[in-house]
Amino acid sequence: MRRGRAGIGGLKKKNEESKFSKKAEEIKTSSLESAMQTVKELEVKLRNFAETHQSSIAKDPAFRQKFLSMCAPLGVDPLTSKKSFWSFLNMGSFYHELAVKVAEVCISSRSKNGGIMSVKEVKNVLVKRGTKFRLNEVVTKYSEDDIIIAIEKLTKLGSGFKTLKVGEQMMVVSVPTELDNDHVQIIQVAQDTQGGITKSMIANTIGWSEDRVTRAIDLLLSEGMIWLDLYEGLEYYWFPSVWKDSTA
C-alpha cells in the first residue's frame, strides 16, 4: 500500500512542497530585507552617537572605555579594519600606534623580566618617555584599559602577546610561554610579599607540596621571569615583574 506519493494525493503533496519552499524563499527575502533594514538602523544610531561624542571619546579614556565595552557584547568591533565605517573615529590608528609602542616596551624589557610585566609599569615607561598619542587630532591621555585593548589586538599576531590577571593587577606576557594557574598564584604571593621569597614560604602560604612549588618555580626560572638569589645558604626568588616602584 503506497502512502503519500501515489495518485492525485501525491501530486497535490508535491505541489504543496514547492509552494512551501516558495513561501520559504519569500519569507527569507523579506527577512533579508528587514535584516538589512535593521542593520542600517543600527548603523545610523551608532554613527550618530559616535559623531556627537567624538571629542569625548578622544579626550576621556573612561568614556572611551565605556563606548568600547558597549560595542563588545553587540559583536561590533570598531577597531577591526581600516576601511570600515568607523574610520572617521580614527580610533584604529590610535590603538595601533599604542600597540606598536607597547610591543616595543615589552620587547626591550624582556631581558630584565623574561617577558612578563605589569600593565601599570608599561604605562609608567611610556609616560616617562613622554610619548603622546593623537586621537582625532586631539592629544589624548591613555589609560591602562587602552593598553589592555591594544595588547589584545596584538594577540592575533601569534607571537605570544597576551594579558594575564594576577590578583588585582593585569600583566602583559610577551613570550609564547604558557603560564598556568599555579604560576599565577605564585606571582600573586610575590606581589603581596614584595621581596625575595623562598620555596618554603610559598608552600606555607598557599599550602602546596614542595614538588608542585618546585615545578612552577623551575619554569619561571628557566624563562627568565624570576631571579635566583643565594643568600645565607637559602634560595630566594625575586620577581621583577611585580615590583611596585620599578623604574624601567
Add this chain to the structure above:
Amino acid sequence: MARYSPLVTLPKQTLTESGLLALDSSDSEVQLITRSFIELRSLSPIPLPVPASAATNIDPNTTPWSDRDKDLTVTVTTHRIVFQTKSSSHFLHHCAVLPNEDGVQATGGGWTSNRSYKIHLQSITHGDFYMIFRSGQKDRDAVLKQLSQALKRRQWEEAYNSSTSAKMGMHSHGNTQTSYQTTSVGIDAILKRNQDRHDRAKKLTQDAFGKGASSHKHKVSKDDKSKEVETLFREAKELTAIIHKYVATLEKDKRNQSNGDEGEDTTELTDMLQDMGMITALTKKTAGDQYHELLARQISDFLKQNRKFSIRKGGCGIMTLTDVYCLYNRARGANMISPEDLLEALGQMEALKLGMKLREFEDTHVKVLQETGFDDSVMSKKLLEYIDEKEKEKSKENITSVTDGFKAFFGQSTGMKVYVGVTALEAARVLKISPILANEQLLSAERSGYLCRDVTVEGTRFFRNLFV
C-alpha cells in the same frame, strides 16, 4: 612577439618587485586615478618610431603597424600617464603633453558619429592620441579632470626647482627610503578622501547645530553622558539581537543549501555587517579583496628593502608577525594598519607569488613571515657548525693532563671532548634573529633530528644529536 603599436613606442614603465608602479618618490610622485577598458589610438599618419631602448625585435619595415592598443589600464599620476596591459607597462610623461589648454580635450559622445567618449591627447614627442573609454562617460570625465589638474599643476617642475635650491642650501633628503612610501600615499589618498568626506560632513552638522550644541555643552554633565550611553546601549542591544536572529537563519540556510550562488543578496548584508565590524559566520574570507591585495604588495616591497629581513640584503629571511607589524607601522608613521589587515594581507602573499609567505609553527603556534628562499635545514646546519666550533674551542681548553697540554700547544685536539650545547639566546646571536625565532629554529632542528635537548633549571640547551 611584440606588436608594432603605439604602446611599444612609449618608454617602458618600471614596476616594483611585487608589480606596483615604481614612482619617483624623491619627487613625491603620487597616483591619482586608475581606470580600465581604455583604448589608445594613435592619430599619427605615419607609424611611430620604435625607440632603441625598446629592445624588441620589431622591424619597422616588415612588422605591420597597428594604430591602436585595446583593453588597457590607465593610471594618471602627478608626473605621468601609465598604460598597462597584462604583460607590459609603458608611460608618457606629462612634460611631453602640449602645455596649453589644447593638450587634453574631451571629445566624443556624438549621436551618429564620434560616439565613444574620448580624450584627445596632444603630445610633443609622439603626436596625437585618442584615449577611448569603452566604459563610458563617467570614467572619461573622471580621468580628464585628474589629468588636466595634474598638467596644470606641473608638479614635476616644482620639485625640480625646489630640490635644486635645497641642494644649494641644506642637505637634500635623498634618503633611500623605499618607493613603497609613495604608493602608500596612493592608497592613503583614497582613504584620506573618505576621511575628508566624513570630516566635511561632520563639519557641516557641527556648523548647522553648532550654536545650539555649544550652549548645551556646559549642561551635558558626565551623568547625562553616561545615561546617553546606556540608552544607546539598550536600543542597540535590541537591534543587534534582531540582527543576530536573522543572521542565524541565514547561516542555517546557507549550510542547508549546497550551492553558494544565492550569496548575492547576503553579500550585501555581510558587507554592511563587516563594515561595522561584526564578523559572523557569513563573512567569507575576503580572498582577492583589492585593499588587502594592494597592502600585501606594499608590505612585500617594504620588507624586500629591509636589511633585517631580506636575504638579499643580508637578513635571515624570517620574522615574527609582531616584528613585521611594528616595523611596517612605524615606517608608515600615520594611518597604521590593524593586525587583522596585516593577517589578511600576509595570507594572500603566497597566492600572489610575492616571494614570501605566512607560516605557523606546530607546537608553539608562533606565526612568522618567511621568504621563499628560507630553509629550516640551512639554519640547522648553521647551528651545528656553531656547536662544532664551540666544542673544538672548549676541548682545546680542557687540559686534564700533561699530554693534553702538549697536544693543545701543538694545535692538536685533546682527548677529553667537551660537549657544549647552545641555548636559545646564543642561537639568536649566532643566527642574528630574535630569541623567539631562534627557539623555533632549535625546535625544528630537533624535530628533524639534528639536535637533541637537555632541560635543566638553568635553561634548555640543544646539543648535536648523537643518538641517531
